[in-house]
Structures are given as C-alpha cells and as structure tokens.
Amino acid sequence: MDCLVALCQTRPALGDLSRNFESHQDWISRAKDASANLIIFPELSLTGYFLKDLVPEVALRLDDDRVQKIIAQSKDCSILFGLVEESDDHRYFNSAVFAEDGKILHVHRKVFLPDYGIFEEGRYFAAGEDIGTVKSKWGNFGILLCEDAWHAAAPWLHFLQGADALLIPSASPARGVDTDSPELSSQKSWHILNQSIAMFSQTWVLHCNRVGFEDGTSFWGGSSVTSPFGQVEAEAEGQEEQLLLFKVTAGPLRRARIFSPLRRNAQPDLIRRHLARLLKDPDAMEQ
Amino acid sequence: MNDLPSPPGCNVELAEKVLVGFLAEECHKVGFRKAVLGLSGGIDSALVVELAARALGSENVLAIAMPHQLSSPVSLACAQESAEHAGVQLEVVDITPPADAVIADAELAEDNSDHGRLRKGNIMARIRMITLYDRSARDQALVLGTSNKTELLLGYGTIHGDMASAVNPIGDLYKSQVVALSKHLGVPDSILNRPPSADLWEGQTDEEELGYTYDALDAFLHGMVDRRYSKEELRQKGFADDFIQSVTHRVQINQYKRRPPIIAKLANRTINLDYRYARDWGA
Numbered sequence: 001m002d003c004l005v006a007l008c009q010t011r012p013a014l015g016d017l018s019r020n021f022e023s024h025q026d027w028i029s030r031a032k033d034a035s036a037n038l039i040i041f042p043e044l045s046l047t048g049y050f051l052k053d054l055v056p057e058v059a060l061r062l063d064d065d066r067v068q069k070i071i072a073q074s075k076d077c078s079i080l081f082g083l084v085e086e087s088d089d090h091r092y093f094n095s096a097v098f099a100e101d102g103k104i105l106h107v108h109r110k111v112f113l114p115d116y117g118i119f120e121e122g123r124y125f126a127a128g129e130d131i132g133t134v135k136s137k138w139g140n141f142g143i144l145l146c147e148d149a150w151h152a153a154a155p156w157l158h159f160l161q162g163a164d165a166l167l168i169p170s171a172s173p174a175r176g177v178d179t180d181s182p183e184l185s186s187q188k189s190w191h192i193l194n195q196s197i198a199m200f201s202q203t204w205v206l207h208c209n210r211v212g213f214e215d216g217t218s219f220w221g222g223s224s225v226t227s228p229f230g231q232v233e234a235e236a237e238g239q240e241e242q243l244l245l246f247k248v249t250a251g252p253l254r255r256a257r258i259f260s261p262l263r264r265n266a267q268p269d270l271i272r273r274h275l276a277r278l279l280k281d282p283d284a285m286e287q
Numbered sequence: 288m289n290d291l292p293s294p295p296g297c298n299v300e301l302a303e304k305v306l307v308g309f310l311a312e313e314c315h316k317v318g319f320r321k322a323v324l325g326l327s328g329g330i331d332s333a334l335v336v337e338l339a340a341r342a343l344g345s346e347n348v349l350a351i352a353m354p355h356q357l358s359s360p361v362s363l364a365c366a367q368e369s370a371e372h373a374g375v376q377l378e379v380v381d382i383t384p385p386a387d388a389v390i391a392d393a394e395l396a397e398d399n400s401d402h403g404r405l406r407k408g409n410i411m412a413r414i415r416m417i418t419l420y421d422r423s424a425r426d427q428a429l430v431l432g433t434s435n436k437t438e439l440l441l442g443y444g445t446i447h448g449d450m451a452s453a454v455n456p457i458g459d460l461y462k463s464q465v466v467a468l469s470k471h472l473g474v475p476d477s478i479l480n481r482p483p484s485a486d487l488w489e490g491q492t493d494e495e496e497l498g499y500t501y502d503a504l505d506a507f508l509h510g511m512v513d514r515r516y517s518k519e520e521l522r523q524k525g526f527a528d529d530f531i532q533s534v535t536h537r538v539q540i541n542q543y544k545r546r547p548p549i550i551a552k553l554a555n556r557t558i559n560l561d562y563r564y565a566r567d568w569g570a
Binding site: 015052053213239 | 300
C-alpha cells in the first residue's frame with residue numbers, strides 16, 4: 001500500500017467559498033508537486049467551521065461545478081476534502097468527499113455531531129448513518145470526521161471492515177492552558193486518542209487538523225501520522241499552515257497484527273449478541 | 288478560609304503563542320494593521336501592550352495614557368515605563384476637562400458618597416472609551432480590550448467604559464494568569480508589584496473593594512466556571528458558605544454586562560437569537 005500522504009493543514013476562511021476553492025487549488029498543486037498519492041484536507045475545508053446560520057448558504061450539492069472541479073483533479077492523486085453537503089431533500093450534512101480517478105469514491109457524512117460547549121453541529125446538521133470504509137487503490141480507508149473518532153464504536157467498525165488507515169479530518173479548537181502540560185489540553189487529548197485508536201484498531205491514523213481563528217477560537221493544527229503501533233511518526237507544527245508529507249507503508253500493519261492479532265480475536269458476533277440483549281432490556285442499559 | 292486551592296496555573300509559552308496569533312489574525316482579517324489601547328499603569332493593559340507589540344509590530348500599536356487630575360502620578364509613570372518596555376508610542380490625554388465638565392453637569396463635583404464616587408468613576412471610564420474610539424477612527428486602529436476573566440465574571444468594570452473594545456486578548460485569563468504571563472513577557476517589576484487598583488481615588492485597591500483576594504477569587508471562579516465543581520465540592524475544598532454565596536451572586540447579577548442588549552422578539556428571525564452568524568463571517 002505504499003502511499004505518499006499529504007496532510008494539508010489549512011486555514012479556511014469562514015463562509016468564503018471562493019477563497020477556499022482557490023486555496024484548495026494551491027494546496028492540491030503543492031501536494032502534486034511533491035508527488036503525493038493521497039491529499040487530505042481538514043473538516044469543512046471549503047467552508048470554515050463556526051458557520052451557524054451560514055450552513056444552508058454555503059451548502060453545496062455534489063454536482064456543483066466547483067466541487068466537480070476538485071473531483072476532476074483526483075485523476076492522478078486521490079483527494080479527501082470537506083464541505084457542507086446539501087441532499088436532494090435539503091438536509092445539510094457535515095461531509096468529507098473521497099475522490100479518486102476523477103470520480104467520487106465515497107462520501108462520509110459525519111455521524112456523531114457535537115452539540116455541547118462551543119459546538120453547535122447538532123443544531124445545524126443532519127447526522128450521517130453510514131460507517132463504511134473506502135476501497136481506494138491505495139488501501140482500505142475508514143473516514144472519521146473529528147467527533148466520530150471519540151465514539152469508540154466508530155473506529156472499531158472500520159477495524160472490523162479491515163481498514164488499513166483511518167483518515168481523520170478535524171476542526172479541533174485549542175483549549176486549556178491552565179495545566180502543567182507542555183501541550184494544550186485539547187491537543188494532549190487528541191494525542192492520547194490517536195495513539196489509542198491506532199493501537200486498538202491496528203491501523204495507521206492520519207489526523208488532519210486545521211489552523212486559524214474564528215471569533216477568537218483557534219484551531220491548534222498539529223496534524224499527525226500515527227503508526228499501527230501507536231507511535232507518532234510525523235507531526236505538523238501548531239498554529240501555522242503546513243503541508244505534512246509521509247509515506248504510509250504496509251510493513252507496520254503486518255508486523256503490528258502479528259505482534260497482537262486483535263482482529264482475529266475480536267468476536268464481533270459476541271458483541272452483537274450482547275448489544276442486542278442490552279438494547280432489548282432498558283434496565284440493563286441507560287437509554 | 289484556610290488552605291484554599293491554588294489559583295489556576297498558566298502555560299505561559301502556549302498562552303503567548305495563541306494570544307499573539309489571535310491579535311494578528313483577528314486584527315488583520317478585518318482589515319486593520321494597527322491597534323490602540325488605553326494604558327492605565329496597571330498590569331492588565333501592560334500585558335496587552337506587550338502582546339500587541341509582538342503581534343502587530345510595536346510601530347503599529349498606539350498606547351494612550353488618560354490620567355485624570357485625581358489619578359495617582361505613579362500610574363502615569365508606570366504607563367510610560369510600560370510603553371517604553373513594549374517599544375510603542377504613548378500619547379497622553381488629560382481627561383480632567385471633559386470628565387469634570389460631565390461631572391459638574393451631573394452635580395457630582397462635591398459628592399463623595401460611595402454612589403457619587405461610583406458615578407464619577409463610570410464617567411471617567413466612559414470619557415476614556417470616547418477618547419480611544421476617536422483615536423481608533425483617526426488612525427484606523429482597532430481598540431484592544433484589557434479586561435481579564437476575573438473582572439469580567441465579577442462585573443468589576445464599567446459597561447461601555449473600560450469594558451468596551453473590539454477584540455480582547457486577555458478576557459479568558461484570570462488575574463493570577465495575567466500576572467504569570469506578564470512576568471513571562473518581561474512586564475517591568477514596578478508594574479508587577481503594584482497592588483491592582485481602579486485608581487479612582489487615593490489608596491483604592493481592587494482587593495479591598497472586592498472584599499477578597501484575587502488568589503481566592505481566581506481559585507474559586509476557576510473551580511466553578513472552568514472545572515464545573517458543584518457548590519458542595521467547592522465547600523469541601525475550603526470555600527466558606529458566605530464567600531460562595533456572595534461571589535456566585537455577583538457573577539450572576541453582572542451577566543448583563545457580558546451580553547449585548549436584549550432585543551424584543553417580534554419577527555421570525557431576531558438578531559442574535561435566531562439570526563446567528565459569527566462576527567468573523569466572511570472575514
């Protein structure tokens with residue numbers, strides 16, 4: 001699966017589609033110049049994050065000319081980018097589009113929408129219902145949009161489907177300078193999360209987080225590549241835009257899975273039976 | 288109240304990085320290269336001027352000291368020292384004539400009651416705001432706020448006065464964190480060691496007026512607001528009932544100062560209620 005990945009740690013302009021489309025062209029050119037095989041953009045890379053009432057105003061249908069233009073650029077290099085997707089029945093999804101060979105191969109609609117603290121996605125977006133992997137020519141990929149990664153079952157479902165890598169575009173806000181840690185508390189949490197996910201699902205974890213400020217809230221960047229052993233292999237700086245290149249290979253996947261064959265012993269049917277029992281018994285599980 | 292928890296810590300390197308980035312980006316993206324702020328001679332504005340000089344370049348920051356005849360001369364000296372340390376230009380504007388004109392018109396000149404002093408303090412704070420916003424228009428410079436999280440939560444400031452600004456880099460830092468970051472950025476000792484004061488009358492100090500120390504207030508507010516400790520947990524941490532009661536009440540009754548005015552709802556989409564856009568919309 002030797003795949004040169006380009007994580008584009010961008011600074012999207014809030015609600016400015018034209019500017020973001022233009023900057024996507026630049027990033028794609030830069031990544032192609034570096035001979036990337038797969039380009040990953042952050043969550044909502046075409047629109048910015050704290051959209052509020054702008055959601056329907058910046059929403060795009062997948063047949064939009066500008067969206068199609070990016071898709072057409074995936075002929076020689078696969079591209080994962082983020083947008084507000086409007087469905088035929090006018091629901092709005094926080095989506096990531098995976099384009100390859102000039103076509104859409106997969107659209108991941110964010111499943112777990114945060115609606116607490118500073119997050120308002122639950123207010124504005126419809127939730128996706130599918131957690132399926134993308135069978136790319138570069139490997140079998142599971143896409144998790146930011147909060148999706150915090151719900152343990154989501155990476156686990158990708159793991160069961162044999163994902164080689166989890167692609168995690170995010171817009172994670174910088175929070176927490178009141179501890180002794182050398183990192184922001186949100187950054188530290190994501191480090192632990194990425195490493196844990198990589199270890200329990202024995203996949204590469206490619207986390208692409210954005211930078212920039214929106215109404216005073218900053219996004220901390222720090223995009224990273226974590227190996228199936230849970231080692232951080234490459235990491236972008238905080239705050240600044242950066243193109244992070246890393247070659248993802250099959251060797252560590254094989255060795256990690258020989259070292260501890262978690263997939264073989266996962267017992268999904270046992271989990272299914274227990275889940276079915278819990279769902280039938282309101283006393284056993286808080287609903 | 289013995290053995291209270293410590294006030295919140297602050298990772299000063301990270302805070303500096305985020306706040307310098309904040310000022311640069313939030314000013315530049317709305318088309319401003321320059322900023323203006325009032326320098327009181329206290330630690331809050333001394334910190335903001337250091338951050339602004341790093342973010343925008345010291346040549347793009349204008350500091351204004353706005354003493355009143357009753358202000359302590361030490362305040363002006365500290366403001367000068369602070370501007371010099373940050374390498375920014377300082378303009379000194381004596382607010383005595385305009386402030387005294389309003390004070391005389393309000394028949395407050397001879398009123399030294401608590402309420403009279405409060406009204407005079409508010410008038411001075413608002414004259415300073417007028418001055419800053421005028422220089423903002425004159426120089427196309429964004430007005431920087433200098434209110435910290437402790438005073439914003441306690442409502443210890445004048446609405447439309449010192450609380451008025453376009454962007455505020457330190458509104459999410461408690462006073463004790465302001466002190467830590469100021470030390471890190473080299474704010475002069477003469478300012479670090481001054482007891483915090485609104486400087487409205489001789490010998491006034493914040494802690495005397497608030498009735499509690501900043502360390503106690505910060506430890507409590509950080510526990511309540513940031514850590515979400517319940518009242519029972521705060522009691523177990525050593526905060527006295529009357530302290531919890533009075534500080535909580537103070538935070539609550541000052542909520543209005545932290546919000547835009549309430550608009551009577553009539554239409555389907557009412558500004559800020561269900562007409563909701565980020566301020567950075569399209570910026």
